[in-house]
Amino acid sequence: MSFKEEFKREMRNIKNDAAKEVDKYWAIDFQGHKIEIHNKMLEETVKVDGRIVASNTRQSIWSHLMPYSTLSGTFQTEDGKHHKVFVKIGGLVRLNIVVKVDGRVIFKEAITLEFLPWSNKEFIVPYLEQQIKEHHKIINTDLPDDAYLVDENHPKLAPGLSDQLVSEGVTPFFTKKLLKLFMEQVENPTTQTRKATYEKIKEEKVISYFHELLELFVLEEIDEQRVQQEAIWLLEHAAHREVVKFAIIILGCTDCESMKERVKILALHEEFTGVALFALKNGTSNSNDSIWQIAKSVSGWGKIEAINFLEPNTEEIRLWILTEGTKNNVMNHYSSLICAEKGKLDIMLHESEISKELFIGAGEIILGLLGEVTHQAIDEYEYSGQVLMRYTYHAKTHCSGLEHFYILTRIAKYMSEDEETWNERYATNWKPHERQAVKEAILEIAKDPIWIQQTSSILHSGNKKDTHALAIAQYYKLDITELLFEKLKNDPNNLDYHMAIIATKDRKAIEALVTFMDRFESFEKLTEDEHFIIISLLEALGEYEGTGLHFIEKCLRSDDSSFQYFALNTLEKQDKRHWDRPDFIDVIQKIANKSKEKENRQLAKNLLS
Template structure:
């Protein structure tokens, strides 16, 4: 055993191609997998990676959602730096294994900025580049690859451009590769534009955001026509495309092409939708852009998306918002003039014929447009959502948006046939949110129980199961429903069930709320 130990830890010559692999040799290189299988292929480490979380994130999502805390980030980075320093000094099987295992324990985005700062200390820059290039090219775990790309990109080396380019074409790695390309190239704009044109998810969002200061007329034109559309949320890119592409100037032309009209439709629609990024009230030229856009729509034969955009413009302008004063141009007279123009255009369009073919589609965006037109036409869309739920689409929220008790009975009967109550009623815990497939049924109960408060006595079995949910949110929903019902509408066993729930409730605020409900007092508290 001593001989084996000495052999395993002996000093190896500095040649990464001869290093012992610190991972299971049967697992494929992510870099080669991407090159062989296409840029949109599911990565081969998927099963291992998502076994550590209950959420199956789409490519690149984790790196845009995680907000690292500086304290823990530095601690994680220091642990990896120590292992990295040891591996560079003595690249043995044990030191490489320790480094690799340490790097796989955390998302690279959580520590990489701190690690890049530490790595400038006392480390052999050439060896660091060699080791990171070896890991980026051969490692089978995505977080190790990301960290390797970032450390490679922290030093300007044109030899790495091909590697960065390959990774930039995959949503999971685009953020890291884009930073590396930006650090490496004198003028990375054209390269980043190629990334934006190639991707459709988080990688596109990152790339387009990096084009916000472009002066290139071709890129500006592309931003207005194709830059906004993506598979995550158009809202993330609408403001960037409108401002960087100079939407006002483009729409000021006497005539515009169909691609610009379609792209402008996406941009304006997303700016009105608001959400996680800048919206119409952050856009100084918003009122003029909408006026110009509508002026180009005064013809027959508009598309489904264009008509839906006009409907949503009209819906939004009809709402009295305090935010109208945030940007100039949104006077009541200006809004009324646009509304009048939109109404005249829509009256000439065959809205029902445009919507009907897409009311049962699996295409999210086309269904969204179709349902917008159906709503504008005052169509009864409840049955559409019922059909979608029967087909497996999650439509509980929309199905509960009815005042018809008979329809609510049908929703509850369908939910009883589709949802597993035992998945929810597993016992109260201190969980607050609950994401991922494990909590899909809990989310469905949320949508159902939150509206049961409007129907006293209906769906007690849903309320009872929610009282036993591990999610605080579910339990609070159940309490609010019971409070809204009034004690006179409680089932005969409701008080006993509440008393039993109070006995085992682990959260002090929820426990107090149950006590107040039993005592006939107001339970109002902010949800946990």
Template sequence: MVAFDQNSGEKDDDARELPETLPWDVRPSIYDHLCLHIVSGQPGLVEAGYQLPDEERVNEDLELRWAAGALDGVMTHHTGGSDSDERVEKTIWLLLTCCEEPTAINKYRLYQHIVEEHIVALIDAVITRLLNEPQLKHDRLYELAYSFATETTDRETVKFGIALLGLYQVEENSELFHILGRHDEFTLFCAVALTNVADDSEQALWGLAQNVFGWGRIHIVERLAETENEEIRDWLLREGFRNSVLTEYLAYICAHTGGLLPALHNSTQDRELLTSAGELIEALINGGPAEDMDDYDDGAAAVELYLQQIEEAHVTLDDFLHIRAIQLYLSNQEADWDVRSERGWSRECRQRLEAACKRILERPEWETRVRQGLESEDDYEFFQANQAARVLKLPTWDYHWDRLQEQPDDAGRWFHLLLVCEEPQLTQVLDFAEQQLDLDRIASGPGDAPGVGDDFKQHGCLDYILQELRRFPGQGKTLIEAGLKSPVIRNRKMAVAALATWGDTSQRCELLKQVVEIEPDGHLQQQMQKLIDGQPLEE
């Protein structure tokens, strides 16, 4: 292969354009970084591995950060590809120039261009063009791709390198793709590359899928939707649908390809299967970004078998909530049951299923199980018990109050407490809030702070308090006043919304006149002025 010449063909102005240290000479590269955070025998990466070397640059001007792979995931699932032929043409021109004259300056110009792009939007068009370039110097393209994939510290150039390497059926690169693909930011590109280069692409994809848990898993499982491998299908059914983004993305694929209905037919008290079946059924009922229960031909039959088996099983609070989701689905009077009946949801079937749900949910044991969960120190167990308590209409105030005392900086605990707070407890809650929150620090002056991170924990707590103060007109003046002067616009919006419910317009005007002139957000300033003028706010 031809090495990239640092000097050949460069003019003086080209040399001045080059940085003192070229980006592919910076260490550690992303590839090196990931290698350092893989532990043999453990899935994925150790925690520090998910923080990529270019994190600060990528997120420098963002108020909210994208999760790993999320931007590419949204672009591939919810938007089209690139609509800019000009961007594709520029990429091709820089790439061909780099292959024709492999100088440092040409490589650097291509590098800078790639860093500024979202490669996922361009790569298909770029590769299509490359495949139709008869004079393409493949040895130089391969060398460039390998360098970008293994030697660079910017995620977009790594993705570009992976995509180009995937054009070449070099089996030895499979290990490289398995390493880079452990990070959700790169899994999509590695999955496509593995499909092209691995001897057994399904096994390769399955192996990688077990090492990613976010958008990466979504991308891979979607590519396993047609598998006939029984081992992979069983994994899809029992584990493959679980991801940190949204189960609903994969529920249909895993229920359909995994064979949920035949699995339930052939099982007897398979606790693991019943757990996954409940999760899949609830996700299909929820619907959302992918196919749902209305697309699943086996839905009614699968739900009936599930309920038959769960009636005989040792049930959990998770089961309770899955069955409650089924019950709500069946009782939805606005659904088009005539259309659904074509998939087995007949009136008689629904009546049988509703009766089964009722029998299970009305068991006397649930109250004790829920109270045990509410006393748990495990956040997940408490959350599930809290959800079940709402269904059973059990009082939970004391549990939420005790938990808030333990962690008064936890915004989530304020949220749950305020949801169950009524007039008799309000004074107690507001007094505690004024004691625990540094209101002077919160009221540092209106601005455009994002309100995320450790510095804004208390602002998050105040958010939920102000949100619920709309139910209690005239209450919480001190907290509302702090919210109006917060640098976080959510606090200020919630404070204004709370004031909109006040009947005492004189007190409301007094508070708003202190801040209306310094409010930096034009729309919110208009809302403040409307309230001062005695006008109602739009819903």
């Protein structure tokens, strides 16, 4: 997020807050007639008996530099007499209003405009508590402060995700200053001290100074009752989510047993699950049962947080962690490593027989551990060798569908690394006999012809849910290239089909895929999948000298800087004699001179040198 975007959002919020603060309404009776005055940021109106008799419209908030505005109009009473109404409204610090009818003052008031950060807004905690009271669960994950955080440059995120994305800490002394303000609030709880703390909390995300706050707070000499009193005040008046989080953390630093049920309610909204679980674990007794109940009630980033806090102190909890822990609706398998460790997967799989439920759960954990090629958490897992050996052993009994056999093919791919990699694994978490046992078990299961039969049946059925079948076909090295191109005719943007063709490493298939890309007349208005397909092919072409040059040139000439980057990388891997011609030199020169991306300019210059 750029400073300009952040400043723009902050100014928008300030303007909206000011508009709400100055939005005032008065209704005055005059001889049975209703006089209404409505003051807004950019407009003042006077109505008598529902009819506008005077108004003033401002073009800009800067017109408030003229602190007062006057409005006058006339109205007629039932006796036929005309009356003149005059209103003077405005002020620099206080909003003053004087209403006169026929020169006589009938109303006068002065209101102090405080611009408190929590005023004129819906408080978050009562909003959530009302949902739980009415529905016994959170049915709407929107929060009242969404309007202050979401705009065209700041999309709405899944609850709890924004805390996962924070990578930087706060500026030096921020946390000390914040804690000092809060302690001043505790000692002298006034509107001004509360406002000072509240405004400071709003400046940064709580997660970015969470640990520092805990370290500093334990050094304070506190009156726990007064600390809780002010934490609860912030909790109940918070119209911004970071203030809610701060208040919960402070409560968690005290004995908050009396607040336990209230904190459990807040934990059900996944924006607050992490801090609420901290408060339960740190500030209440016998919290693990509560944490487990919450873990079973949330399904997104909150569930991921709950797995981190949950203690596997019973066999029932361990089994739940192994069978349900990795399932969530934001990033399946994200918690695979911690589930394997907390659920003691290695011990559970060492039984001579296991349940089908455990076998399926173990498979999901192993899929997560295998992860992507760029990062495989399984190499960080202390018992990876034992677990894969025992899982493949149990697969002889429980492997009954392609979804199970697919996991075995993923394991087989992991096992196929070079000897240098295996020497590193032997030094950490594998033994030679475990490796041999895994390979033998997979080969034994793979001998059954049913897997090829089922794979072929699915691939020829037109079923679009054929990801597992494609992987299994690749494992058996089945020649399905022609079939894949047939499928692409009906589903041209299917990523799996494109990647399966690239995985064949067959030059003719790659050339045919390049020709298939001619369907794009231009590279404008592409979907996310189309964008990824093009980049994937560009990367693959680096291995095929002189192939797809017209496609590479088209990517270079596009306005997409990422296409240019990968096209330049592809050319760098190839012998210059394939593309050393005027049309290529011309476009590369333009990128070297005019690209907005420094890396693209440098790559282009390297190619030309």
